[in-house]
Amino acid sequence: MLTYGYLLTKIYFGLYSKGRPLPSIHRLSQLLGVSTVTVQGALKMLQRGKYISGSELGRTVIYDQEAKNGLPAGILAREEVLRDIYQGFALILPPIFYDGFRRCDEKDLDRLEKILEKGASFCDEAVTAFLAYLINKLRNPLILDLYHDISLYSYPTHIARCAADIGHWRDNYERLWAVLKEMVSLARREDFTALRSLLERTYFDYDPEYASHPLSDSFNSPYRWGKPRLCNLAAAEIIRSVDNGGYPIGTLLPSAAALSANLGYTLITTRRALSLLNGFGVTKSLNGRGSLVLGADEGRLRVKWHEPSVRKNILSYLQAIQMLAVTGRSVAESVFPHIKAGSFEAAKRDIQEAAASGCHTAATAAIAVCLRLIIGGSPYSSTKEVYGHLRELAVWGYPLSYIPPYPELESFVEMLLRGIEERSGKSFSDGLEGLCRTIFYSSREKMVSVGIAEAGRLELL
Template identity: 25%
Template sequence: MHNEMELCQVIYSFLTTQIRFGAYRFGDRLPTMEEASQQMLVSFDTVRSAYRRLQADGLITLSKSIGTTVRVRYSGAEIERNIRAFYGERRDALLDLSQSMRLLFGKTQWLAMKTMPPEALDKIEDYAREKNIFLSYARQLQLIYDSLHNDLMMRLVWQNFMFFEAPFLSIAENIKYFVKAGNPLLNMTGCCRKKDWTGLQAAVDDFLTVFPSALSQFYAERLVPSPAQPQISFAWNGYKKPSQLCYSLSREILGSISRGEFPAGSYLPSLEKLAKEKQVSVSTIRRTLTILNQIGAIRSINGVGAQVLLLDQSSENCDFTQPIIRKRLQDYIESLQILTLTCRRTAESTFVSPDSLTQWKNLLNEIRRTGRYETIIYDSMKFISRHAPLQTIRMVYTQLLQLLFWGHPLRGIHGNQRDFNRVLLPHLEILLDCLEREDSAAFAVELEDISIRQLNFTAELMDRLGFPEVRALRVPEKL
C-alpha cells in the first residue's frame, strides 16, 4: 500500500487497540519511531504521524529522554470491558467477515505468492519465524499483497486487517488458535519453492479457515451472549478517500447511458433539470459534465446541450492523458481483477437454493433475449452483489461494480455489438447449460474463464493506450 495517510491510519488503529486491550500497559515502552519504521516497513514520517495522533489522544507520551511510553492506565476490569464492548458491537460483522475471507483472499493470496520472487519468499520466512506473531503477520500481509500491484486490493486487505485481524491478534490469549495451526506461512513458501501450486492453494485455504474457527471459539469461550445491541458494520470504500459528489454523479449517469436510458445521439437533460433531479447545485452538474466530456461519454455543444456519444466516438473523444481519467481507468481494471480473482468462489457460494438457480437462469435468458451479451460479466457480478449469503461479499461487490463504469471509453475499442455477440454467445450457452444441469461448480469455472479473458484483453488494450503499469494485473488463463 502506497498511500501514506492510509498507512498512518493502520498503525494508529492497531496501536490504539493494543493499548485498549492491554497488550501495552501503563508505563510500557512502545518501539521507537525508528524501530517501528523498520519493523512495519513504512517511512519514518508515517510512523511519526501515527505517534503524534496517539499523543494527541492522550494515549502515549513522547520523550526524547525515555522514548515513547503508554500514558493511559487501564485496570484489568477496564481492559476486559473494552474487549467485551468491542466484540459485542461487532459480533455480526466479524463473524460474517471471517467467513468471507477465504472467498475474497484465497485465490488472491495464492496468485500473489505464486508470482513472488525467491528473495521475497526469503523475507516471508524470516518474518514467519519472529516471536511477535502480530507484528510479523502485518509485515507478511504487506509483502505478499504488494506483489499484485493492485492498490484497490491492498486497501481491502488493510481494511480487513484493521477491523478484524489486528484487534483479534492484540489479545495475547488468541495467539493459541494460530499456534495450533502450526506455521502456515512456512508451509506456503515451501509449496512455492517446490512449485506445488495445488499444495499452495490448500495451504492458503487452510490458513484462512483458521480465522472463522478461531473467532467462533473465542466468542464461545470468552464472551457471554448479551442482549441485542446496536451493531457496527464492516465498511470499505473503493476510493482512497471519500469521492467528490461529481464522481458519484458521473458514475450514475454512465450507468444510465450503459442501460440505454440515454441512448447514443440523445441529449442529457439541462443543467437546471439535472441539478433539480439529483438535488445538487448547478456548479456540481457542470463539474460532472466536464468529467463525462473528458471520459468521452458525452460531447457538450454550445447552445445545444450535452449529447451522448456512440461507443466508438467515446473512445475517440476520451482524453487518456488526463490524470483524473487515467486514475479512474486504473480503478476500473483493478476492480475487474478483484472480481476475476474472487468470482468463482463467490458464485458457487451464491447458489444457496433452487430459487437462486432459477433467478440466475432468468437473468441470462434476458441477456440472450436482448442480445447485449457484453453485460454477462457485469450482470452476473451484480447478481452476486444482491444474492450472496454473506453481507461482506455483497458490500464489496457493490463497491467494485461502481468502479466498472469508468471503463466506458474502452468499450468502443473492444468492438461493436456484433463482435461482442460472436465471441460471447458460446460462453452464454455454456452458462445456461450449467444452470439447466444445476452444476454450480461448472458455472463458476465458466464465469471465471470469461472474466479472465476480459481482464487480460483489457490489460493489453490499456497497455497499447499508454498504461504500461497494467501489465502486472494480468492473471494466468487457468487459476
C-alpha cells in the same frame, strides 16, 4: 480512525508497552498500508489522548496499562459483524493468498521466511507483513487496500478477545507461524494442490468460533469498504443509462439541475460528474445547450487518456476485473445455491441482451449481471459489500468500448446460460471466470495501446 484504533488497541493491551518507542511513521505506513499523512493524524490523536509523547523524531508510549479505564466508544466492532466478515472473506482471501504464492520465485520465498523470523512479541505484525507480501505479488493496489482495510477494522476486537489469555494468543500465532513456513515449503516444491488445501484449512482453523457460528438471515453489516466519491457514483449511473439506451447517442442529457433531482445528488456533485464524463468521451459540453451524448467514433477521439482522474478510474476498473478473475470462481460456486429461483430468468434475459450488443461493454454488462445475482444471493453482508464495490468500478471500462477489436464471448455466455438453466454452480462459475479473464486481457491490451502503461503490470496466472 481505523489506524488510530489499531495503534490505540496495541497500546491499551500492552503490545506497545509504557516506555517503549513506537515504530517510525514510515514503518507504520508500510505495515498498515496507509499514507504517512494518515499515520500522522492517528499519532496526533494519541498524543491528545495522552497515550504517547514525543515529536517527529520519535514517539514513546506513556500510557500506563495498569490504569485501564476502557477503550473509547466505536473502537470495537460487534461480534456478529466480524463473524460475517470472517465467513464472507473465506471466499475471497484464500484464493488471493494462493495466487500470491503462485507468483513467488525463490527470492520471494526466502523473503517470506525472513519475515517470520521476527521475535515472538511482534508475531501478529510478522503475520500481517507476510500476508501483505503475498498480496503485493498481484501488483493490485485495490486488493491490498481491501486487505489492510479489513485488517485494521477487525484488529481491535480480535486483540480484545485475546487479551484475557495472552499466552494462548501467542501460542496461536506461533502455531500459525509453523503453518506459514510449511506453506513456503510446499511452494518451493511446487505442490500447489496441497498448498491450496492447507490455505483453506488454515483459514477456518484459525478462529473456529467465527468460522462456524451461524448468522442471522436479516443481518446487515455496517462494514463499508472505503469512502466512495459521490461524483464518481453519479457519473457511473449516467454511463449505465447511456449504455442501456436511456440517453441515446446524439441527444442531449437533461440539465445538471434535472439530473441532480433525478439522481438524488447535489448540483455541484452532478456538475463534477458531467465534467468527468467529458473526460471519458461519453459526452461533450456544448456552450449554452448542455451535454451531448457521443458515439464511438467521436467519443474515442475525445477521451482524455492522460488526465489523472481518467487514468485512475480506468486502472481501478482493470484492478476490479483482475480481482474478480482471481476470486470469482470461489465466490460464485459458494453463493450460487443461495440465489433465489425468481432471479434467474431476468438474469438470463439480461445476459442474452448484453451478448447481442457485440462490443466491449457486452462482457462487462454480462459480468455486472452475474455480480447482481451474487450480491442478491450471498448470505454474507461482507461479500455483498466487496462485490458491490467491484460492480461499481466495472463501469469505468466504458471508454475501452470505443476501441476494437471486441473480445469473443460466445463460449462463456453459453456456460453462464447453461449454468442458469441447469442450476449448475460450476458451469456458471466457469463462465464468469472465463468472461473476467477474456475482458481483462482485452482491456489491458487496449489500455497499453493508448498510453496507460501501468496496466501492463497487472497479470493473471
